[in-house]
Amino acid sequence: xxxxxxxxxxxxxxxxxxxxxxxxxxxxxxxxxxxxxxxxxxxxxxxxxxxxxxxxxxxxxxxxxxxxxxxxxxxxxxxxxx
Amino acid sequence: xxxxxxxxxxxxxxxxxxxxxxxxxxxxxxxxxxxxxxxxxxxxxxxxxxxxxxxxxxxxxxxxxxxxxxxxxxxxxxxxxxxxxxxxxxxxxxxxxxxxxxxxxxxxxxxxxxxxxxxxxxxxxxxxxxxxxxxxxxxxxxxxxxxxxxxxxxxxxxxxxxxxxxxxxxxxxxxxxxxxxxxxxxxxxxxxxxxxxxxxxxxxxxxxxxxxxxxxxxxxxxxxxxxxxxxxxxxxxxxxxxxxxxxxxxxxxxxxxxxxxxxxxx
Numbered sequence: 001x002x003x004x005x006x007x008x009x010x011x012x013x014x015x016x017x018x019x020x021x022x023x024x025x026x027x028x029x030x031x032x033x034x035x036x037x038x039x040x041x042x043x044x045x046x047x048x049x050x051x052x053x054x055x056x057x058x059x060x061x062x063x064x065x066x067x068x069x070x071x072x073x074x075x076x077x078x079x080x081x082x
Numbered sequence: 083x084x085x086x087x088x089x090x091x092x093x094x095x096x097x098x099x100x101x102x103x104x105x106x107x108x109x110x111x112x113x114x115x116x117x118x119x120x121x122x123x124x125x126x127x128x129x130x131x132x133x134x135x136x137x138x139x140x141x142x143x144x145x146x147x148x149x150x151x152x153x154x155x156x157x158x159x160x161x162x163x164x165x166x167x168x169x170x171x172x173x174x175x176x177x178x179x180x181x182x183x184x185x186x187x188x189x190x191x192x193x194x195x196x197x198x199x200x201x202x203x204x205x206x207x208x209x210x211x212x213x214x215x216x217x218x219x220x221x222x223x224x225x226x227x228x229x230x231x232x233x234x235x236x237x238x239x240x241x242x243x244x245x246x247x248x249x250x251x252x253x254x255x256x257x258x259x260x261x262x263x264x265x266x267x268x269x270x271x272x273x274x275x276x277x278x279x280x281x282x283x284x285x286x287x288x289x290x291x292x293x294x295x296x297x298x299x300x301x302x303x304x305x306x307x308x309x310x311x312x313x314x315x316x317x318x319x320x321x322x323x324x325x326x327x328x329x330x331x332x333x334x335x336x337x338x339x340x341x342x343x344x345x346x347x348x
Contacts, residue, residue: 044128055168058165058334062331062334064331065334066268068276069272070278072275072279073268075275076271076274076275
């Protein structure tokens with residue numbers, strides 16, 4: 001399969017380049033949605049109950065960090081693909 | 083259309099950005115080869131400076147604090163209020179020394195990204211975040227086993243209470259893998275990849291600024307060069323923010339993992 005793709009694309013380098021481009025782009029979709037949800041809902045929570053801001057903020061950062069990790073795995077994979 | 087009359091803009095290889103020359107001959111202890119680079123020395127200087135700062139602030143604690151003691155008390159209070167009390171609760175005070183050390187050391191190492199003369203975050207080398215993640219892994223596993231016993235600790239992880247029985251088919255492998263394998267990996271990779279991405283981004287923006295100004299030999303690019311220069315400055319500020327956030331996040335996640343081991347959910 002890899003060989004076929006390589007022949008179709010002309011060189012192996014271009015396949016790796018496409019893969020490199022795709023891997024981070026695809027890895028960023030899910031976390032992008034997730035981080036949007038986390039911050040959006042945190043803003044809503046704080047707007048509705050401003051005195052809960054101190055309680056919401058650390059939890060917001062935990063959610064943000066957990067979602068973001070997936071995008072960063074894609075970022076690391078970007079450098080691992082040759 | 084080729085705007086630039088000079089050589090084309092090239093980005094240095096990623097390995098080149100992160101490889102530093104060994105200052106002394108690499109030596110071996112056991113199976114590990116040690117390289118003492120410029121950054122190793124920076125790291126030692128940083129840890130000595132942090133120790134000196136804390137010792138200077140709290141060597142003779144006064145009831146009416148002086149300027150330095152006041153500042154450091156505020157900083158430690160920020161860690162205590164925002165991280166320890168929020169996640170672990172009052173019995174988290176035992177972990178204050180470790181968590182404070184993690185926060186300040188990681189922040190200092192992240193901060194090196196924008197310090198002239200170093201300008202590379204020390205945490206963008208996988209060994210450093212891996213060490214913090216390994217310590218967090220050992221601490222939360224040790225605490226969990228000591229608090230709940232090895233059998234209950236693993237059983238609670240595999241079969242979280244209050245879940246319909248058929249769901250365990252999916253839940254058990256996910257919980258096991260995510261807690262014991264992915265948790266330490268993501269904890270390290272999060273810090274490492276954030277700081278590495280930040281460093282690469284800053285490098286590219288500053289290189290582009292110098293390229294626009296001096297290397298492209300094109301009036302148009304010189305005319306619009308304030309844009310990349312301004313962006314570089316803004317991004318430097320942004321990286322300062324990221325450095326603080328990442329130090330905060332690795333500390334709060336360590337605290338959350340400790341809390342999970344201390345107070346199992348049921």
